[in-house]
Amino acid sequence: MERLNYDVLKRSGYKGYILENAPEKILQFGEGNFLRAFVDYWFDMSNERAGWNGKAVLVQPIAPGLAKQINEQQGLYTLYLRGRENGEKVDRKRVISSVSRCLNPYEKADYDAMMEVAVSDDLEYIVSNTTEAGIVYDPACGKDDCPPSSFPAKLTQVLYKRWQAGKKPVVILSCELIDNNGKELEKCVKQYIEQWGLEDDFAKWCGECTFCSTLVDRIVPGRVKDPAEAARLDEENGYHDELVDVGEVFGVWNIEGPAWLEEQLPFKKSGLNCIVVPDVTPYKKRKVRILNGAHTGFVLGAYLAGFDIVRDCMHDEDVKGFMNKMLHEEVIPTLPLDKKDLEEFASAVEDRFNNPFVDHELMSISLNSTSKWKARNMPSFLDYIKINGKLPVCLTMSLAAYIAFYSNDVQELTDKGLVCRRPKGNTYTVSDDRWALEFYWEHRNDTPEQLVHAVLTNKQMWDQDLTEIAGLEETVLADLKKIRAEGAKAAYASCL
Numbered sequence: 001m002e003r004l005n006y007d008v009l010k011r012s013g014y015k016g017y018i019l020e021n022a023p024e025k026i027l028q029f030g031e032g033n034f035l036r037a038f039v040d041y042w043f044d045m046s047n048e049r050a051g052w053n054g055k056a057v058l059v060q061p062i063a064p065g066l067a068k069q070i071n072e073q074q075g076l077y078t079l080y081l082r083g084r085e086n087g088e089k090v091d092r093k094r095v096i097s098s099v100s101r102c103l104n105p106y107e108k109a110d111y112d113a114m115m116e117v118a119v120s121d122d123l124e125y126i127v128s129n130t131t132e133a134g135i136v137y138d139p140a141c142g143k144d145d146c147p148p149s150s151f152p153a154k155l156t157q158v159l160y161k162r163w164q165a166g167k168k169p170v171v172i173l174s175c176e177l178i179d180n181n182g183k184e185l186e187k188c189v190k191q192y193i194e195q196w197g198l199e200d201d202f203a204k205w206c207g208e209c210t211f212c213s214t215l216v217d218r219i220v221p222g223r224v225k226d227p228a229e230a231a232r233l234d235e236e237n238g239y240h241d242e243l244v245d246v247g248e249v250f251g252v253w254n255i256e257g258p259a260w261l262e263e264q265l266p267f268k269k270s271g272l273n274c275i276v277v278p279d280v281t282p283y284k285k286r287k288v289r290i291l292n293g294a295h296t297g298f299v300l301g302a303y304l305a306g307f308d309i310v311r312d313c314m315h316d317e318d319v320k321g322f323m324n325k326m327l328h329e330e331v332i333p334t335l336p337l338d339k340k341d342l343e344e345f346a347s348a349v350e351d352r353f354n355n356p357f358v359d360h361e362l363m364s365i366s367l368n369s370t371s372k373w374k375a376r377n378m379p380s381f382l383d384y385i386k387i388n389g390k391l392p393v394c395l396t397m398s399l400a401a402y403i404a405f406y407s408n409d410v411q412e413l414t415d416k417g418l419v420c421r422r423p424k425g426n427t428y429t430v431s432d433d434r435w436a437l438e439f440y441w442e443h444r445n446d447t448p449e450q451l452v453h454a455v456l457t458n459k460q461m462w463d464q465d466l467t468e469i470a471g472l473e474e475t476v477l478a479d480l481k482k483i484r485a486e487g488a489k490a491a492y493a494s495c496l
Contacts (some may be wrong), residue, residue: 001240009095012238017048018086018097023122025054027114027158029151030129030175031066031102032223037079037247039127039175042274044088044098046266054124054266055100057117061130061151067110069101069242073100077243078233080224082357090249105147105154112361114147118158119165126155128185129175129216136301137188145195152188156196159189159209163202169209171264173255175216179284182213182256183327210257215280218251221358229284250352256280282337285379289331290346293376294353295365296321297394297399301401301488303362304408306424310362314354322492324350326394335381363428367407370436373402378462389477400479403455406430408484410444413437423487435460448484452477 007021015236026043027034039056046052060067070077076099081092082404103110104185116492128134141148149152155172162170176182177423185426186206220469224230224244234240253274255261277283295310301322302313313319327346335342353360377395382393409421417429418437430437439461443454456466456473467473483491 001234001238003072004076004078004095004241004243005014005072006076008239009076014095014237016093016095018095019044019047019053019055020097022047022053022100024054024057024100024117024120025122025124025208026056026127027117027125028056028058028127029125029134029154030127031058031060031070032217033245033247035127035129036096036099036243036247037081037220037222038216038218038251038422039129039173039262040096040098040251041046041081041094041247042253042267042270042272044094044096045272046270047098049270052266052270054098054122056098056127057100057114058293059114059154060102060104060106061128061134063100063104063106064106066243067104068337069172070099070102072242073243075101076087077245078237078241080246080248082246083248083355084351085249087351091357092249101312104495108146114158115161118161119167121167123167123170125161126158126170126172127175128173128359130156131176135174135176135178135181135184135188136185137191139195140479143192143198150188150380152185153192154190155185156192156198159206160198160202163205169205171210171212171257171261173212173214175214180213180414181209185213185221191292197318210261212261213256213280215252215254215283215287217253217291218247219352219355219358220245222246234454246357248352248438249354250348254280254283282335286337286342286345288376289335289380290327290342291349291352292372293331293380294323294327294346294349296369296372296376296403297326298492299362299365300358300369300405301398301483301492302427303366304401304404304423304483305487305489305492306422308362310353310360310365311355311358313362314350314487318349318489318493318496321496322394322397325496326392326398330384330395331390334387367401367431368433369405369430370432373399374462385469389398390467391471394410394476396472397479397491397495400476400483401474401491403480404483404488406432406436406440407444407451409474410441413441448477448480452480 010298063366069189077096079094080097083090103114105111105114124335134151139152141150174185255276257276267274302319332342381395411419411421417431419427419429421427443451
């Protein structure tokens with residue numbers, strides 16, 4: 001079967017939107033599944049809906065990458081957005097044509113090509129997702145490295161080349177999963193300017209570039225893993241695609257930037273779920289406390305109750321009801337955003353968790369739950385108490401479920417983690433920081449009273465003594481005993 005390219009696509013009978021030629025307006029560091037299912041999809045939709053008429057030049061952040069495959073397919077790839085939307089099953093296919101080519105800057109010709117894009121009059125945006133480790137200042141990177149190893153150093157070279165050519169400043173959209181990603185990237189660039197002794201006028205010009213911190217939200221499983229399904233899709237499409245990408249239907253992009261940027265970007269005109277705001281922090285808080293907090297808040301007890309996949313939990317009225325009560329009655333009232341927006345976001349969470357195409361395992365979500373509960377659930381827990389003067393029923397139960405998960409019939413402590421036994425008989429391995437695992441191992445023979453007291457007074461876990469919160473120790477103890485005696489499902493049901 002022929003490999004996907006423009007000629008093959010035309011012969012395949014594809015009826016969707018395609019843009020074969022357009023100016024290269026984006027330089028994108030990162031060519032992986034996420035950016036192709038998120039950023040490049042957004043610009044592709046903008047080409048269709050808003051006539052934006054732009055393409056992205058992708059750059060491999062590291063030497064091994066997808067440049068060869070992308071270029072062989074002339075930038076084309078098939079994207080499937082799958083999941084649930086408003087309770088309905090969705091499986092959408094779209095061939096993305098917003099990518100022109102991909103460069104490997106570790107080859108001299110492609111490095112030079114990257115610098116040609118840097119000085120182009122068409123260039124408007126630089127986008128990046130170089131993983132959480134990508135935005136790092138490495139003093140070993142030199143001004144004349146070809147290329148330097150770190151992404152911020154490459155970016156500094158690109159911006160310097162553009163300034164030297166007398167071109168206008170650009171907008172930089174950072175999508176890495178770290179706090180204040182845009183600010184951290186700008187800080188690294190400033191460090192290289194100082195280290196390399198670059199001109200003050202260049203530093204001033206860089207200050208006129210718009211470094212945006214952004215919050216991205218879309219689950220992207222990526223490639224089709226089942227060979228039989230991949231073969232079936234190729235057969236249906238009439239071409240072979242090495243770069244098939246799969247993401248969930250839900251997607252939101254919050255960009256921290258000046259008000260004018262919302263009008264300049266094509267997303268608002270395209271009706272896409274993107275807003276430009278002065279501060280992205282409240283939206284990060286929304287995601288962490290609602291989406292991530294929902295996961296950590298219910299999955300540990302759900303696993304003890306016999307569930308293995310997130311989707312299956314959404315088909316159980318007790319577990320789903322527990323999650324929804326926690327979100328709508330205990331978490332949302334503590335958040336500083338429009339309540340309608342928060343309610344809609346929380347309602348979308350249920351659809352996202354009920355995705356029929358994604359088998360999201362509870363055990364994978366359980367990793368490092370000590371720090372996750374502290375970061376995702378404790379802020380809502382403490383804010384609820386501050387506002388209402390009483391304990392939140394579901395969040396308190398979720399704390400008891402966390403303790404139960406880490407202490408259920410402890411078997412042994414191995415290099416891989418703490419081995420416990422589930423009520424239905426099989427063992428499972430708790431993965432967390434070593435000190436946390438050693439704590440539960442040392443307390444494996446405690447009475448429930450001793451264990452709850454030891455956990456709640458552990459300042460290394462919580463940065464405070466939680467027994468000082470009125471009624472918490474007694475309530476968590478009662479909840480833990482209920483989970484152990486009646487099962488986590490019954491304990492969750494008791495909260496409703």
